[in-house]
Amino acid sequence: ELRTPLTVVIGYANTLKDGGLGPLNEAQQKALTAVVDRSEGLMAPLNNILRIREGAKPVLLKPIDLRALMESQLERTAKEMRRRKLALTAKLGTAPVWVLADEEKLGDVVDNLLSNATKFSPVSGRLRVELSTSNALVRLSVTDQGPGVPPELMPHVFERFFAANQGPTREYPGLGLGLPLSKEIVEQHRGRIWLESLGAGSGTTSRLELPACAPNAEPSVVESAEKFHK
Numbered sequence: 001e002l003r004t005p006l007t008v009v010i011g012y013a014n015t016l017k018d019g020g021l022g023p024l025n026e027a028q029q030k031a032l033t034a035v036v037d038r039s040e041g042l043m044a045p046l047n048n049i050l051r052i053r054e055g056a057k058p059v060l061l062k063p064i065d066l067r068a069l070m071e072s073q074l075e076r077t078a079k080e081m082r083r084r085k086l087a088l089t090a091k092l093g094t095a096p097v098w099v100l101a102d103e104e105k106l107g108d109v110v111d112n113l114l115s116n117a118t119k120f121s122p123v124s125g126r127l128r129v130e131l132s133t134s135n136a137l138v139r140l141s142v143t144d145q146g147p148g149v150p151p152e153l154m155p156h157v158f159e160r161f162f163a164a165n166q167g168p169t170r171e172y173p174g175l176g177l178g179l180p181l182s183k184e185i186v187e188q189h190r191g192r193i194w195l196e197s198l199g200a201g202s203g204t205t206s207r208l209e210l211p212a213c214a215p216n217a218e219p220s221v222v223e224s225a226e227k228f229h230k
Helices: 003-017 026-054 066-083 103-120 178-188
Strands: 059-065 087-091 098-101 126-134 137-143 192-196 205-211 220-222
Touching: 003 026, 059 066, 059 103, 066 087, 066 098, 066 103, 066 126, 066 137, 098 103, 098 205, 103 126, 103 137, 103 178, 103 205, 178 192
Parallel strands: 087 126
Antiparallel strands: 059 098, 059 220, 126 137, 137 205, 192 205
């Protein structure tokens, strides 16, 4: 009842903004850009709420190239990075990096990490993304130059709605669902996710670790974070 009409609003607004229904003056273009940005901003937390309602359903994990997924996700985030004049350093290597994953769900995790880093970074700041493999583990890190996470809050960052409970004076919007949902997804993929920060003004590094696999690895159906079977 919310997502379907919102999708229609975004679709028509984009059509108008792109000139599909005729030329626009500068004021009209600015207004439609605001409509699209605000609507897409509302869609993100709405999707997170719906994912909570779905619960932990079984997922099919298949070999995917995480390096290719990262390149695709970075392209999706590029517009907002440019808007905030962020300098990106991406060290993804040149070879495929294979993991067993549900591509859509793992894409949601990566999107959340990149979106958080972009949102919390100061204008003209720097982002660093690194992907590596060591000891049969694939490691991804996303580092920003944002305000950092105070030590007393670090134990709570993966609690649902924690960010939303920080009161109306908090600087950054959000319901506090992205990281908790990301943790659930990563654990369902037999991996782990955590944050590192030295506190105020130090920036934050989000780290993700998953088991590496062969490109021809057999798919697995995952019932929950603790139960797996072929």
